[in-house]
Amino acid sequence: MKMLKVLDLFCGSGGLSYGFSKVGFEVAYGLDNWKPAVETFSKNHPKSKCVKVDITKVSDEKLRKWFLDVDVIVGGPPCQGFSTSGKRALDDPRNRLVREFLRAIKALKPKAFVMENVEGFVNFNKGKLVFELIDEFEKCGYQLSYGVLDSVNFGIPQKRKRFFVIGIEGTKPSLPTPTHSSSVKNCTLPGSELKRPYIFWDAVSDLPLVGSGEKAEEYASPPQNDYQKELRKKARRLTLHEAPNHRPQMVELIKYIPQGKSAFEVMDDIPPHLRPTSGYPNSYKRIKLDEPAPTVTRNFTTPSSANCIHPLVHRALTLREGARIQSFPDDYEFVGSFTDKRLLIGNAVPPLLSLAIAKELANKIGMNKS
Template sequence: MDNNKPLLRISDIAEKLNVSLKTVRRHIHSGKLQSTKIGGVHRISEADYLQFLNTFKSETIEKQGAEKQPKHLKSKKTDTINWTDISDLWDTPKATQLTSADLFSGTGGMALGFQLAGFTPLCGLDWFKEAGESYRKNLKHPHIEGDITSNAIKKEFIYTVKQQLNGKPLTVLSGGFPCQGFSMSGSRIVEDERNSLYKDMLDIISELNPEYIVAENVKGLRSMLKGKVENKIIKDIEALGYNVNVTVLNAADYYVPQKRERIIFIANKINKTNYHPAPLLEPATYITTKEAIKDLIKVKDNPSINHVRTKHREDMKTRLAAVPEGKSLYDNYSDSWKKCSWNEASCTIKENHGGVNIHPIEPRVITVREMARLQSFPDWFIFEGSKSKQMVQIGNAVPPLLAKAIGLAIRKSYDEK
């Protein structure tokens, strides 16, 4: 032991590693971190600390409070997750100087969520015409409609963002990129033309150099090519100078009345901790379908608020009424024509080739406004295009309250000294 250097306390180690006191004690009790008890209090030498740091270098990014990971989020895959409590910011987050921009923006769920979290959205980009119309109708910042693979469109998006930044850094660039174009050639992952969208996102990241990246995708991405796709995405983002953390979040944990699990990559290049928002609700206290849409049963059809019931034939009404909650009308289409649970958070909301969710009480599919409620869109958010296009927009959207939670977690990260 080097007697010339003062011994470190547990609190000193916790501060150096940016972890909780409980985490440091756990490493001491496991024998990974050597300590000496002096007067009944653990003291650690500088040499023992450095040995621990070198041997267990990955611990320097260990999560604060990860031992509190919710049971309903645990999976076979081990994630390094930094949970942060956002409850103190949830009700009245103040506006900040932080900025955001979103690729594959759809109708604007991610942009709205970051706006609710106190960010200033600068620009969105998507090719879907009707989604762009909805985006521009409800959100006041610019939106570029076009194909991200077009150099002209990419340049327009980058220029629009940089013009508004006026020399300042972009805080967050987000995107829910398509991922169908990955396949294997021998032991190597290859990408077909469908994945040029993913490559274009990386190009824009490289050009705009945002401080944080948020990437959202379906939970199934985790199992693509036995996890190799997820690992490639992490390595590609790390190659741009970012550290990355990834896990699955359930929208219902953040006041969205819907059980919707999505994989969320959070990355930064400004030497901060990547935080994921700790759940605000337990499964027993989720917002239910009944709480979210019961009042709309008494509201007459009104196209101006996107609330128009589908007119089914009598035989179809009988069939829809007979479907049990949580089950599908068709055995071979389990992800569409599924009936929402009335006294629980809804099953995942989606539009699948005309097959939307079945109302739990009335013998019909749910309306656009009911879909929007279950996705946590406010009633003032009006969707453009035909009814079928409106449903596609909502089914593909990031729930705004999930995006808000992610935005608040990034605020916690950004503000941490």
Template sequence: MTGLRPARSATLPYLRRTDYPARLAQAAREARAPREPDAPTVISTFAGRGGSSTGYHMAGFRELLAVEWDAHAAATLRLNYPGLDVYHGDIAALSVQETLERTGLKAGDLDLFDGSPPCTGFSTMGQRQLDDPRNQLFREYVRLIDGLRPRTFVMENVAAMTFGKMKTIYQEAMEALRAAGPGYRTVSGVLNAGYFGAPQLRERLIVIGVREDLNLTPTLPAPQCLPSTVREALTGLPDTPDGMTINDVYLPVWTRCPPGRDFGDLHPKGHLFSHRKIHPDRPSPTIVKTVGVDRQGRANNGMYHWRWPRLMTIPEIKRLGSFPDDYQFAPTGDPIHDFLNAWAGTGNSVPPLMTRAIARHIRETILQH
């Protein structure tokens, strides 16, 4: 495994970009642009609310199919990409033959197969649960690779797979991926989204596979830049106290908590560590899917603004997650549910600009050869 955690050496060509909003807007325009006739093709599985899909669109790929079981996520994909074929259902029920028929492909034609299958229950260590449904989801991902025989694949997962007890799961997963179809050469490493355009320090395990008969060795993309700060990323958005304000129980803690710290730093027993006041002059920490809002719209968990006693707003979270400003999350008719769905959708996603960098790298180093 190759790990990428860039050192801040003066000899390395890393630049801090201060034009993040403009770069994100340009990437959004590229995502909506007509596809070239020879645009590479991609299928996204475990597509969620469209983080990876958006990244592939930004990189000029033609997405032929998105596979997602969650109803709100599938509705969000259709809302943003009305021409996209969305398979809303269990991936286990999607056959290779149906996939080929829906995309008009033959086995071996697909350029890139993408997905973030859960691997948590896959290990042979300890008490292995053969009926753990999470095992099956990873196996379904491999089953489709085996039948579709794409030229390349990308698998994303949590960085924690690469150490401790999870390392055995990682090794098993890699063996299964390399043995799929005609065989694949793989490279993997922990990449940080902050070094690939997103203003968020989010680490993900990235696995890139290349079909053996192409006789090419896959590589990981090199870091591109230093991450933008939160303040830079939010340039142009309203800076107001309006939003999900923090409830009265936690307001005194928010008041005493310095920016860039979590409430656990002030608690005598380290509790409340899931409450964080964001620092405006640093990159955003990882956006997690869990956020707390009561029925009165008062915040009781999550990432808080440094100036105003409220949660970050959805437009702000989208910027930090590198989603375009005009990206929409399907409405539910309930403002609280809408907020929670949009936050979770951003927190669960691989940042689109990170996926874009990976997709461009694959296009330039593999598919164009």
């Protein structure tokens, strides 16, 4: 059976297509309008063709010219989820990239597709947007499965819920079955067949405990578990383990924040001159060492914007720690500035989640039959 060709729309760093390259698909194409994303995708898929372009400016004819032989389309179109009263949610210009994903499906008619979005996608416009989209996919002849998947249930040390739609021509698809429990406590219950979830420390215990503004280029130890062994398999040296360089006042503030708490929950313990005056509920929050990490966001090196303070060190996460929690292999290369790399890591679909999805899809379309 010939390798089925995959197109990764809005490809970013390539997290969503990563798994497909590991189970017999050919990740042949990528598309994004951001240079660091295109260069990162190309670096990790050197045989692929990645196009830097704004898809809204590409005609159906040109899409077919570039990607005519595509069998599978994957993508996570950014979406604001708005709708003007009385109009179709899909027609609202603020949802145009979701509409562009649909247009690509209609133009290229792949055998299958996978679309990813934020967990709240199912509730946008009281569900109107998702139902309109599902109706359009079904009109195109696809059978669908859709729902919310949490990364922690698939061997990733992070609680990260995202909405997925999987479509296949002529065959009913299914979402992958969880392999790991959501909580360390639940996996020990009698009758539980799920594995213990990976926790924050499982992901990073072999990395040096660098302080604010410090960096390291050597591992602190050999791999401590199967997760680390897998991610370090092809890595020759430690990279991206550079801590954000916080102001002294930020470091002093962080010292007062215990694991699992934000500064706003312990304000009485913090000297008045260090207390933050604004922020989100999860701002200035310290991660718990012995639980799965919280969702890695695009701001995971900025304590004022995310739940990202290291459990043991008075700083936010390094890029390597963020990539580990996202399940990127240590040899995966990110191109661009420190900020570019942070965005590429934080906005990605975890590669090991894409692997679970790709395996399930390969099963359904008969790729695993001898």
